[in-house]
Amino acid sequence: MQNDLWMKRTPQERARFASAMFAAARQTIIASLPKHLSEQEFKKQLFFRTYGEHLPNDFFKD
16 A cells, blocks of 8 residues: 555655655764764764765775
8 A cells, every 4th residue: 555655656756755764864863973073983973874884994085
């Protein structure tokens, strides 16, 4: 039933909905992170909590 309702939406509507869901999840993750993190640590933790994988050690150039 849910799949039928979902498939009745246009591809653009489905994409907008998925994008909005991702943005809401990202904001929830950001709100849960400690406030004192450096920019680099913030990005590392955001990536890990979003994708479940660590960034490669060489991701940030010194």
